[in-house]
Amino acid sequence: MQFEVYDAGVNIDKDLVAAMATPLVLAILVEGSSYGYAILKRVRELSGGELAWTDGMLYPLLHRLERLGSIRSQWGTSDSGRPRRYYEITPAGREQLAEQRRQWATANRTLGGLWNLAGAEA
Amino acid sequence: MSAETESRIGEWRTAVLRGRAVTAQDADELEEHLREQIADLGAVGLSEREAFLIAVGRLGEVDAVTAEFAREHSDRLWKRLALPRPEEGGRASFITMLVFAIAAAVAIQVARLAAFSPGSAMQVFGDPTERWFVRDLGLFVLPVLAGYLAVVRRMPWRRIAWLAALVAALAIAVNVFPYAPGSATEMLVALHLPVVLWFVVGAAYAAGEVRSSARRMDFLRFTGEWAIYYTLIVLGGGVLTVLTVQVLAPIAPQAIDEVLTWVLPSGGAAGLVVAAWLVEAKKSIVENLAPVLTAIFTPLFAVMLVVAAVGYLVAGIGRAFDRELLTVFDVLMLVVLALVVYGISAREATRSARIMDAIRLAAVVCAIVLDILVLVSMFTRVGEYGWTPNRVAALGLNLVLLANLAGAAWFEAQQLATGAGPFRVERWQTGYLPVFAAWVLAVAVALPPLFGFA
Numbered sequence: 248m249q250f251e252v253y254d255a256g257v258n259i260d261k262d263l264v265a266a267m268a269t270p271l272v273l274a275i276l277v278e279g280s281s282y283g284y285a286i287l288k289r290v291r292e293l294s295g296g297e298l299a300w301t302d303g304m305l306y307p308l309l310h311r312l313e314r315l316g317s318i319r320s321q322w323g324t325s326d327s328g329r330p331r332r333y334y335e336i337t338p339a340g341r342e343q344l345a346e347q348r349r350q351w352a353t354a355n356r357t358l359g360g361l362w363n364l365a366g367a368e369a
Numbered sequence: 370m371s372a373e374t375e376s377r378i379g380e381w382r383t384a385v386l387r388g389r390a391v392t393a394q395d396a397d398e399l400e401e402h403l404r405e406q407i408a409d410l411g412a413v414g415l416s417e418r419e420a421f422l423i424a425v426g427r428l429g430e431v432d433a434v435t436a437e438f439a440r441e442h443s444d445r446l447w448k449r450l451a452l453p454r455p456e457e458g459g460r461a462s463f464i465t466m467l468v469f470a471i472a473a474a475v476a477i478q479v480a481r482l483a484a485f486s487p488g489s490a491m492q493v494f495g496d497p498t499e500r501w502f503v504r505d506l507g508l509f510v511l512p513v514l515a516g517y518l519a520v521v522r523r524m525p526w527r528r529i530a531w532l533a534a535l536v537a538a539l540a541i542a543v544n545v546f547p548y549a550p551g552s553a554t555e556m557l558v559a560l561h562l563p564v565v566l567w568f569v570v571g572a573a574y575a576a577g578e579v580r581s582s583a584r585r586m587d588f589l590r591f592t593g594e595w596a597i598y599y600t601l602i603v604l605g606g607g608v609l610t611v612l613t614v615q616v617l618a619p620i621a622p623q624a625i626d627e628v629l630t631w632v633l634p635s636g637g638a639a640g641l642v643v644a645a646w647l648v649e650a651k652k653s654i655v656e657n658l659a660p661v662l663t664a665i666f667t668p669l670f671a672v673m674l675v676v677a678a679v680g681y682l683v684a685g686i687g688r689a690f691d692r693e694l695l696t697v698f699d700v701l702m703l704v705v706l707a708l709v710v711y712g713i714s715a716r717e718a719t720r721s722a723r724i725m726d727a728i729r730l731a732a733v734v735c736a737i738v739l740d741i742l743v744l745v746s747m748f749t750r751v752g753e754y755g756w757t758p759n760r761v762a763a764l765g766l767n768l769v770l771l772a773n774l775a776g777a778a779w780f781e782a783q784q785l786a787t788g789a790g791p792f793r794v795e796r797w798q799t800g801y802l803p804v805f806a807a808w809v810l811a812v813a814v815a816l817p818p819l820f821g822f823a
Contacts, residue, residue, distance in 0.1 A: 283398060284405045302427045303434035306398060307441040332398050
C-alpha cells in the first residue's frame with residue numbers, strides 16, 4: 248500500500264498512515280454504509296485535516312477489503328443520478344475491526360504510558 | 370459543469386482507463402469522486418478550472434493510482450491474455466475458425482499429393498515435386514483465409530463473387546504461362562503472387578469496402594498484428610516439431626519424415642487462419658504490443674539509418690552495387706515504412722508524440738538519402754548490366770517504396786511543423802495501397818510475358 252500525505256499539517260509517517268488506513272475505513276463504515284468520497288471526507292473531518300492520503304489510493308484499498316470479505320459493495324445512484332458504489336461492513340469486517348481495535352489499544356497504552364511518564368519527568 | 374471541464378474530465382478518464390487493470394466501473398467510481406470534489410470546491414468559491422486541478426491533484430498521479438489498481442487486481446491483467454471463453458457467439462466463431470483452418474490444411478495436403486511427380490528435379494519435404502506447387506503455394510491457402518474473413522465479416526455475396534472471379538483469373542493466368550526451365554520470371558511470380566493474394570485477403574477483411582480509408586487502415590493494423598501472431602504460432606510449432614522429432618527418434622526413426630510431411634504443411638496452413646482468428650478475438654493485447662514494439666525500434670532504426678547515411682555519403686557506394694544490395698534496400702525501406710504505418714497507431718499510445726515524430730522523420734529522410742545514393746549509382750551503371758526481370762522487379766519495388774517514403778516524409782514534416790494529428794500521414798498511406806497492389810500484380814502477370822517467360 249502506498250499512501251502519501253500531501254497537505255497534512257503534521258507530517259505523519261507513511262507506514263503509520265498505511266497501518267491506520269484499514270481500521271479507519273472499517274470504523275467509518277461501522278457508522279453506516281458509505282461511499283469513497285464520503286469516507287475520505289469523514290477522515291479529514293475526524294483528523295481535523297491533519298490526516299489525509301492520496302484520494303485515488305482509497306479505492307484499491309476498498310477493493311482489497313471487499314476481496315478479503317471485510318466489506319461488500321453495491322452500486323446505487325447519487326443524488327445527481329450518476330452511478331455510485333456504496334460499501335457496507337460485513338460481520339467478518341466487524342470482527343476484524345474489533346481485533347484491530349484491541350491491537351491499537353495495546354499500542355496506545357504502551358506508548359501512552361511511556362510518554363506520560365516522560366512528560367511528568369520533563 | 371462547463372463543456373471545457375467535461376472535456377478535461379473525459380481526457381482524465383481516458384488516461385485512467387489506459388491502465389489495463391482499470392475497468393470501466395473503476396473509472397466510474399473515480400470519476401464520480403472527481404466530480405463530487407469539484408462540486409464541493411466550487412461551493413467554497415473556487416473557479417471550475419481551479420477546482421478541477423485541485424481535485425485531480427488530490428486523486429493522485431494517474432500512473433500511481435492505476436499501478437495500485439494493477440497490484441490489487443493483477444488477475445485482470447492475466448484474464449485479458451487468456452483465450453476467450455467459448456460462450457454464446459464465441460463458440461460459433463471458434464467453430465467457423467476451425468472449419469476454415471482444417472480446410473486450409475486439407476488444401477495444402479491435396480496440392481502436395483497432386484504435385485508429387487517422380488521425374489521432377491525439385492524436392493519439397495524430400496519428395497520430388499512439380500514446380501507449380503511452389504509457384505502456386507499462396508493460391509492453396511490464402512483464398513481460404515480470404516474466405517474465412519469474408520464469412521466472419523459478412524461480405525455481400527456479389528462482392529465475394531467478384532473477388533473469387535479475380536482470384537480464378539489470376540490462378541489461370543500464372544499457370545498457363547509457358548515458363549522456360551529455371552525461369553527467373555517464374556520465381557518472381559512465386560514471390561509476388563502471395564502478396565497479390567494478401568491484398569485479396571485485405572479486400573475480404575474490409576468486407577469489400579476497399580475505398581474506405583478507415584477500413585484500409587484497419588487492414589494495415591490487421592496485417593501487423595496477424596504477422597506477430599503468426600510468428601508466435603510458428604515459434605510454438607517449431608518447439609513442438611523439435612520435441613516430436615526427439616521423442617520419436619528412439620522408437621520410430623523411420624516415421625519421423627512421414628509425420629513431418631503431414632504435420633508441418635498442415636500446421637503452417639491452419640496457422641494462417643488461427644492467427645487471423647486470434648487477431649480478431651484478442652484485439653486488445655496486440656494493439657498494446659505493436660505500438661510498444663514500434664516505439665522501441667523506431668529510435669534504434671533511426672540511429673542505424675543516420676550512421677549508414679553518413680557512412681555512405683563519406684565512403685561512397687563504389688562498385689559495391691549489385692542486385693542483392695538493392696534487395697537489402699527494398700527490405701530496409703519496407704521496415705521503415707512499417708515503422709511509419711505502425712507509428713500512426715503508436716502515436717496515441719506514446720506521450721512524447723512530437724519527439725517520436727521527429728525521430729521517425731529523421732529515419733525516413735535518412736532512408737531516402739541512402740536509397741537515392743544506391744539508385745544513382747545503379748543508373749550510372751545500368752548500361753553495363755542491362756535489364757533482367759529480377760532487376761526490373763527489384764528496381765520497381767524500390768521506386769514504389771521511395772515515392773511512398775518521400776510522401777510520408779513530406780506529411781510527417783508538415784505534421785511536425787503544424788502539430789496536427791496523424792490524419793494526413795494516415796490518408797497518404799491508405800491512399801497509396803492501390804499503388805503497391807498494382808505493382809505486385811504487374812510483376813506477377815505482366816512481367817513474365819514482357820520478358821518472354823525467361
